[in-house]
Amino acid sequence: MTAHVFAALDFGPVWEMRAELLKGIWTMALISVVSFAIAIVGGLVLAAMRQSRSLPISWAGFLLIQVLRGIALYVLLLWLFFGLAAQGGFQFEPIPAGIFALALLNSAYLAEIFRAGYEAVPAGQKEAALACGLPRRTWFAKIHLPQVTQITLPAMGNVFVDIIKDTSILSAIGVTELLRESQRWAQFYELPFEFYTAAALIYIVIVTLVTFGWRRLERRFGRHLHTTPRVRRSRGLLFGIGAKPTTAP
Amino acid sequence: MVFAFDTNVISDNSGELLDGLLLTVEVAALGFAIAALLGLPLALAGQSRSPLLRVPATLWVGLARGVPLLIVIFWLYYAAAQEGLFSLTAFVAGALSLGLTGSGYMSEIYRTAFSAVPSGQREGAAAIGLSRFQAFRLIVFPQALRTAIPPGMNVFVMLLKGATLLSVIGLADMFYTAKLVAVNEFKPFELYTAAAVLVIAVTLIAALAAGIAERRLSKGVRR
Numbered sequence: 204m205t206a207h208v209f210a211a212l213d214f215g216p217v218w219e220m221r222a223e224l225l226k227g228i229w230t231m232a233l234i235s236v237v238s239f240a241i242a243i244v245g246g247l248v249l250a251a252m253r254q255s256r257s258l259p260i261s262w263a264g265f266l267l268i269q270v271l272r273g274i275a276l277y278v279l280l281l282w283l284f285f286g287l288a289a290q291g292g293f294q295f296e297p298i299p300a301g302i303f304a305l306a307l308l309n310s311a312y313l314a315e316i317f318r319a320g321y322e323a324v325p326a327g328q329k330e331a332a333l334a335c336g337l338p339r340r341t342w343f344a345k346i347h348l349p350q351v352t353q354i355t356l357p358a359m360g361n362v363f364v365d366i367i368k369d370t371s372i373l374s375a376i377g378v379t380e381l382l383r384e385s386q387r388w389a390q391f392y393e394l395p396f397e398f399y400t401a402a403a404l405i406y407i408v409i410v411t412l413v414t415f416g417w418r419r420l421e422r423r424f425g426r427h428l429h430t431t432p433r434v435r436r437s438r439g440l441l442f443g444i445g446a447k448p449t450t451a452p
Numbered sequence: 453m454v455f456a457f458d459t460n461v462i463s464d465n466s467g468e469l470l471d472g473l474l475l476t477v478e479v480a481a482l483g484f485a486i487a488a489l490l491g492l493p494l495a496l497a498g499q500s501r502s503p504l505l506r507v508p509a510t511l512w513v514g515l516a517r518g519v520p521l522l523i524v525i526f527w528l529y530y531a532a533a534q535e536g537l538f539s540l541t542a543f544v545a546g547a548l549s550l551g552l553t554g555s556g557y558m559s560e561i562y563r564t565a566f567s568a569v570p571s572g573q574r575e576g577a578a579a580i581g582l583s584r585f586q587a588f589r590l591i592v593f594p595q596a597l598r599t600a601i602p603p604g605m606n607v608f609v610m611l612l613k614g615a616t617l618l619s620v621i622g623l624a625d626m627f628y629t630a631k632l633v634a635v636n637e638f639k640p641f642e643l644y645t646a647a648a649v650l651v652i653a654v655t656l657i658a659a660l661a662a663g664i665a666e667r668r669l670s671k672g673v674r675r
Contacts, residue, residue, distance in 0.1 A: 270652055273651065277617050278616055278644065281631070281644050282641075286634075386526070399527045403519045406520055
């Protein structure tokens, strides 16, 4: 029964359309990188607002972060793309609308990550640096920032992966990224199983590659820090397959 | 154009919108229940010494966390039906895709929660003669659950936001209603704003409920 079902699979059209799918992947990559970069800036601004000594600014930051974390990307996209356009003359192009929405929502997540990282550095580091006579600028650039980066990088990687996955939602407003291309050819060839399976596999490969690359980045940024002893832990081949469990159940 | 916000179109359709909102919350809750139930055995299998359990579990978690929700929805709703594997209603396909995606995240949350329980608790349980299963059920699991609840609620909020995507496979949820009325009445701004406000309200309530649940569950804890 199952053999009969899968004998009918035809991945030929998927391979024929590889150039189109690759174009979709490029669009996805471009949107992910640009919106992640903007989200980092936005996150820093929001985190700075939260840290501000002025109460209204700090509350505004808090409120913005809460509201932005509560909005669903799909809802925001349709609101920006169709809602605002109907309200009067303000028409976004699909890709800028997508980048704006992704950057806006993820800047709220990044703001929380930055704040947590900023507060996670032990206070003794600052006291010691200032007691040694380092100027505040040197303390910030050479002592504080490297440690904050080290702490926040893993969580930032998660946000980046989420952005990559969420670009698929931009297909709803007509951005021709990977899912939109797959959808188009799935309907054209009437082969949804083949095209959606291929799309899922491509996403998995990209997410895995980005995760590996990000781990290298984390190690690079952490190479001069000796706060925790480096434990060599087998990470396995793919998704940690073959890795030894760290704790016994 | 002058700024005009037509509240009538919202109040006229508020009944349908709220019915749809209920459906959104229902499908998200069902998806979360599936995720929470699947996540527990996944987390335990991922910690197992036997590779027969560990490898499929880690593969599952990687897939659940790596494939975008929208693709899972399309896959379960269109692709599987084409191959004659199974054909699901929009509601079941939606709840299942939310559950499968969420299970990967829930398994990670359980895993960190289990490792956050001090090892002295397990040793103590063994010392007073509890079996491994008893120790897990009576000692480790209740304590782990407490640490798992705040991040678990984050997953629920994530699924709730993901549930708005289910209108693409025609689930008549709140957002589907909003889209329909927006097109019919040509009032997209009003309806999408209402939809956004409703979603934010529900997620904020969920976050509040998480805080209350966390406090109630940590009643017996000394600080």
